[in-house]
Amino acid sequence: MLTIWGRSNSSNVQAVMWCVGELGLPHVRHDAGHRYGGLDTPGFLAMNPNGTIPVLRDGDDEPLWETGAILRYLASRYSAAPFWPADVAARAHVDKWAEWAKINVAMNFTSAIFWPVVRKSPKDRDPAAIARAIAVLDRFLSIADARLSRHACLAGDDFTLADIQFGHTLFRYYDIAISRAERPALRRYYDALVARPAFREHVMVSYDELRAVG
Numbered sequence: 001m002l003t004i005w006g007r008s009n010s011s012n013v014q015a016v017m018w019c020v021g022e023l024g025l026p027h028v029r030h031d032a033g034h035r036y037g038g039l040d041t042p043g044f045l046a047m048n049p050n051g052t053i054p055v056l057r058d059g060d061d062e063p064l065w066e067t068g069a070i071l072r073y074l075a076s077r078y079s080a081a082p083f084w085p086a087d088v089a090a091r092a093h094v095d096k097w098a099e100w101a102k103i104n105v106a107m108n109f110t111s112a113i114f115w116p117v118v119r120k121s122p123k124d125r126d127p128a129a130i131a132r133a134i135a136v137l138d139r140f141l142s143i144a145d146a147r148l149s150r151h152a153c154l155a156g157d158d159f160t161l162a163d164i165q166f167g168h169t170l171f172r173y174y175d176i177a178i179s180r181a182e183r184p185a186l187r188r189y190y191d192a193l194v195a196r197p198a199f200r201e202h203v204m205v206s207y208d209e210l211r212a213v214g
């Protein structure tokens with residue numbers, strides 16, 4: 001049995017939970033972080049000295065943290081090709097896109113766009129900085145759009161771990177009030193993700209309680 005610590009409106013927790021949902025793994029999730037707190041207790045810090053979510057524990061094994069490491073663990077232990085190929089070269093190709101998505105898309109979007117647009121009140125926002133961040137993200141989304149105009153999924157024609165690392169950012173990207181360039185292939189891809197029950201359950205989660213007040 002898997003145990004996951006982390007609130008359902010954390011983007012990193014969402015990536016892990018979406019993967020758990022896609023793989024149909026029995027689990028229990030405990031809310032932690034933000035309004036639920038609990039990240040600075042000795043018990044939690046013993047699991048993750050960083051005091052961040054998500055944390056995953058598989059049975060009595062050593063707790064795991066870092067979303068990318070958790071996803072790779074779940075994929076290696078509980079999935080098969082094509083989601084996470086056994087062949088080293090094929091797996092590295094999926095991993096390449098997963099890493100690319102985490103570093104260039106998820107991290108840029110979350111810290112430089114989602115946070116200031118949603119979690120800061122208008123008076124504290126820097127519109128020029130947000131516009132610059134959107135321009136940075138745009139470059140990567142254009143790479144994805146070109147790729148998705150030739151393939152159904154990010155790493156190729158099959159749904160893989162790379163789609164989890166990439167796709168979980170798209171709900172918020174399409175939902176928040178920012179300017180978005182026309183990207184037909186990316187939009188088609190996003191609509192296909194929305195048709196997946198595990199995406200709707202674990203990623204399309206309200207982030208209202210994260211909004212700045214005032």
Ligand SMILES: N[C@@H](CCC(=O)N[C@@H](CS)C(=O)NCC(=O)O)C(=O)O
Binds near residue numbers: 010
């Ligand atoms: N590099 C870590 C980052 C973890 C992280 O920063 N998590 C955020 C939530 S997305 C967190 O713990 N925030 C504190 C809180 O929710 O109170 C990972 O990828 O898992």
